Amino acid sequence: MTALPASVDPWPVPRPTGPVQVTVTLPGSKSLTNRALLLAAIADGPSVVRRALRSRDTLLMAAALDALGAEVETGDDDWAVRPGVFDRPARIDCGLAGTVMRFVPPVAALSTAVVTFDGDPHMRLRPVGEVLAALRSLGVLVDDGGRGALPFSIAGTGSVPGGTVVVDASASSQFVSALLLAGARYDDGVDVRHVGKPVPSLPHIDMTVAMLRQHGVEVDDADANRWAVAPGTVRAVDHLIEPDLSNAAPFLALAAVTGGSVVVRDWPRETTQAGDMLREILTLMGCEVGFVDEGLRVSGTGALQGVDLDLHDVGELTPAVAALCALAEGPSHLRGVAHIRGHETDRLAALAAELGRLGADVTERADGLDLRPATLHGGVFHTYADHRMAHAGVILGSAVDDVSVENIATTSKTFPDFAEFWERLR
Structure with missing residues (x-):
């Protein structure tokens, strides 16, 4: 795993005081x-x-x-x-x-x-x-x-x-x-x-x-x-870019952990984006998930169920899902994601270290993580210059007091002004 960096302006994650009811428009994929x-x-x-x-x-x-x-x-x-x-x-x-x-x-x-x-x-x-x-x-x-x-x-x-x-x-x-x-x-x-x-x-x-x-x-x-x-011409075509569904993870998680409701506008009914799997994952964890006129709505109960998931095809969702599993009432097993050790950082090692630092009961496996219910506490969640790690820290901070995310600016990789956007949701 990448050496632990020094904290860079740790950003205190705003924790909602009650169930969140918001509709958000996310940047493109x-x-x-x-x-x-x-x-x-x-x-x-x-x-x-x-x-x-x-x-x-x-x-x-x-x-x-x-x-x-x-x-x-x-x-x-x-x-x-x-x-x-x-x-x-x-x-x-x-x-x-x-x-x-x-x-x-x-x-x-x-x-x-x-x-x-x-x-x-x-x-x-x-x-x-x-x-x-x-x-x-x-x-x-x-x-x-x-x-x-x-x-x-x-x-x-x-x-x-x-x-x-x-x-x-x-x-x-x-x-x-x-x-x-x-x-x-x-x-x-x-x-x-x-x-x-x-x-x-x-x-x-x-x-x-x-x-x-x-x-x-x-x-x-x-x-x-x-x-x-086949060899040939690449025809010029205008594209209309869909919202980034993987970037929706911390927002939909906000509904799950607060027992509130979040709508992501313009969620496509059909898509090739891996982030669409969030609909199935959050349903398994106990949320109500469905399409509405504006897009996709996720409603939580404030309690999360543990899951056993093979995330091989949707590895980019692992940090957000792992954070949710650390907050779940039952044990979880995430597997099939050995390849995410070669992403922006060794995500499995980083998640095990940072979740554990905040009190999670987590075991790092060769191709995934095992998580068991535990009482979490505040602290600094390091990102290792990885935007998906930042998302995991934000999810924890939505449910646990006094969590700060180091280098929240790393989210600019795929979501400029993420912190300012998040703070406006309160």
Whole structure:
């Protein structure tokens, strides 16, 4: 696990004095925004990404595509994208954005110049070697000093032969999505075959496939662990970005822990977002969940039931769910998420440490956490520069007195001004 950082302006989590009754409008999905921006940059004409999320991760993606040669105008809500000629040397800052580090290199391979990649110090620890190895096998020149990690460079020749490539995507579904997103622009398309343990977060690959098809790209995903993209044009398409459903977790948890009711506006009736699983999880934990005219309503009883959940496909929800389980009246077992050790931080180790620091009875397992009922107390909840860890701390602070979250600003990765937004809910 990342070394414990010093506290950075710990933010006292406002604790509601009674059941909360609120309706919230959340920013757009980071996953959808960054996929839409990238596809727009390699499309056959200009397009608009509407209700785009404006956050650090999406601004880094926009800057990366600009650096390659596209034009991205980052407005308040609607972002205009014009494809360009990728013929200039570029330096790409990945920050802490896995989508930039993994999705942009296959596009950079279409450039006629050298493109270098680096990011925040922690990003040098996150896995990207499978993407780089796959690009090499497709004929792309990659220089990573044998590290399989940042920093690295791509020396493009203006085209990529493409073809069949074998990857082990058991560490991240983004390895597959990265190759699929650019694949239609390769001479022979791309045929991605996964070998290894099951791919985590499959809904994110489903999201990629669905968006490619919206752009007129032919994708064959009929066989398990194989995705084939045919070569061809990426049609310019305007996108309307859905709310970020994973970011809804702390808000819906507010209903659960206070016995109140929270409505998230514009929750889609059908979606590929992993966060949609919150509807099932919160129902299992004892909440009433259902669609209303405005969106999705969750009502709590103030008491939470323990759960036994395999979160393999929705690992990003683990921090929020773990926080709820620490507040539950019965034991919980969360499993299937060994891969989240390679996210912004080792999330399993971090959750075990921070939940335990506030009195939770938690055991860290190789692929998950066991939690048992315990009396929690106040203290500082460290985030390890991880926005999902911040969400977990906020959930605890909604039910426990005197909880502060260190570096709440890390939520800007996917939710700018989160703290100010949260404080207005009281």
